[in-house]
Amino acid sequence: MSSRAVSFREEVRAWLATAPRPAGLHDYGPTPTAADVPAGRAWQAILAEAGYACLHWPERWGGRDAGVPDQAAFAEEAARAGVPRQLNIVGPDLVGPVLMTYGTPAQQAAYLPRIRTGHDMWCQLFSEPEAGSDLASVRTRAVRTDAGWVVDGQKVWTSGGGDAEYGLLLARTGGPGHRGLSVFVVPMDAPGVVVRPLLQMDNESKFNEVFLTGVALPADALVGAEGEGWAVATATLGRERLSLGANAVSMFRSLDDLVESATVRGRFDEHLRDEVTDLWIRVWLLRATWERAIASGEEPGAPAFSVLKLLSSETQRDIGNTGIEALGLDALWSENNEPLVHRMLVGHAQTILGGTSEIQRNILAERILGLPRDPYRAPA
Ligand SMILES: Cc1cc2nc3c(=O)[nH]c(=O)nc-3n(C[C@H](O)[C@H](O)[C@H](O)COP(=O)(O)OP(=O)(O)OC[C@H]3O[C@@H](n4cnc5c(N)ncnc54)[C@H](O)[C@@H]3O)c2cc1C
Incomplete structure (x- = not known):
């Protein structure tokens, strides 16, 4: 291990030993339960303040451009200290990097800083009752209107859906198959979005069914181009x-x-x-x-x-x-x-x-x- 990697690990370990701990914080894994969310959000804000949130993001967006050894060291030290690495996986690890590639500058400016600080939690609205492994067969449909889009359909297994501010939605805007898909940002409090929790066999309730009925989205909710959803x-x-x-x-x-x-x-x-x-x-x-x-x-x-x-x-x-x-x-x-x-x-x-x-x-x-x-x- 290089001396730089060792010093980063030592820095993280020392910081974790004295960092403020929100009440009730524990290592809940990639997704918090509803009860864990307040402590998880507060923890994400503390990480951001100290420069340990979204380590893998570029410096421009508040990250550290961290490579594998530093990310590994941080994850190991967080696990050793019994705290989560971040609020949840979807915002920092999935949506953030995807918006950096496919999002417009306006979308990046609106969403990235709030993901990093834990103001906004995101969920992933991909799987459906008849489209899990075969994701290209999603049936949730987004229809273009003068004002933007209207979405109707159902998603399932949405981790953190009940606590998230936003969802990244995969929906059909064209014909069957991969080419008829597009991706959207959905505010989870938009009229027509109903979230129902599912009880798991470990007695936790981290994932949900999400029903979308006549959900109106503005034109700029589209991420990437229309029909680019599969990419x-x-x-x-x-x-x-x-x-x-x-x-x-x-x-x-x-x-x-x-x-x-x-x-x-x-x-x-x-x-x-x-x-x-x-x-x-x-x-x-x-x-x-x-x-x-x-x-x-x-x-x-x-x-x-x-x-x-x-x-x-x-x-x-x-x-x-x-x-x-x-x-x-x-x-x-x-x-x-x-x-x-x-x-x-x-x-x-x-x-x-x-x-x-x-x-x-x-x-x-x-x-x-x-x-x-x-x-x-x-x-x-
Ligand atoms: C803890 C957890 C959290 C999740 N969180 C989210 C989330 O936040 N958002 C979201 O959108 N989804 C989420 N999912 C859903 C997850 O992505 C799907 O469960 C997964 O893609 C499988 O789809 P399915 O459950 O419909 O199973 P199916 O696709 O119906 O598969 C059933 C079985 O058949 C097998 N199978 C299917 N097709 C083939 C094939 N072609 N060849 C060989 N075997 C095959 C599968 O391996 C599986 O064993 C989550 C799932 C879990 C368990």
Whole structure:
């Protein structure tokens, strides 16, 4: 590790040790629950004030142009300190960079500073009941009017939808397939937007159904050109894969928890030691893959980032499963907030969101290995 990287890590660790902590703040992961949002917003403002918000953004927009080692160091130190890396993933990691590429100067000026400071939380309005893996078949429609657009349709699995100020919406403005799609900014308090929370199996309620009925949007709500929605959506998903892949860097903390939990229960036997060693190696390989993917200079939509998302989510899932072995019977009656039980439940979700493991494997097969296209998917 370079001495500069070490000094950044030390700087962050020292700052985290004395930084003000909003009441109730804890490491809630990529998305806060409604109860976590006030502390998460206050924390994002503190990060922005101290220069630790949106590290990967360019300096022009208040970031630090941070490379992989500094981002990794920050994520690890935040995990060690038991605080989230940021308010939520959608604004800083997905929408911000996408607006920098596809947004107009007016959109950038209106939205980017407020994402960085936590004034605005964003959600991602992509998935629909009949369009998850096959995102190009979304049915929510935006129709052009004299004043702008009117949107009708339904979205589902919208993380943070009930607390967000804005949503990034994928909607159909033209014919079927990829070319008929466009992306819009939707104020979540616009008339006609109804958000209904969904209760998850971990007893949390982070995602929602969103119903859009006659929602009027101004002409300048369009992000990118009309019909350019697939490119914007792909860039967003690429960013999501990159960001989910980057979660790997904080997994060392879970491995430490796992070893401790097994040791205090007298369960850290040879079998568990082998599993932990294997997971530890996988986390290091992930970090190296993350660095290589970024250094390659490829666009986040590139298939290389599917490898990162696949490896990261499946490693998280496997850490969760090994954590259950470490807890033994205690896993059955522990509270949902037992970190290792929570990690197991969340680990499975990670293999679904942002494109399932099967879809990542299809992308790798078709776009990296050059195998024939999936016969069940419509031609591009
Ligand atoms: C925790 C969590 C948070 C989420 N947050 C958001 C959010 O904020 N915004 C948002 O828009 N969406 C969100 N999602 C939705 C997520 O993007 C979708 O769940 C995902 O894309 C899969 O779509 P689906 O659930 O409709 O499953 P389906 O597409 O119906 O897939 C069902 C199963 O079939 C498999 N399958 C489907 N097609 C193929 C194929 N061609 N080849 C092989 N296997 C296939 C899948 O891998 C899966 O196992 C979230 C999901 C989760 C779990």
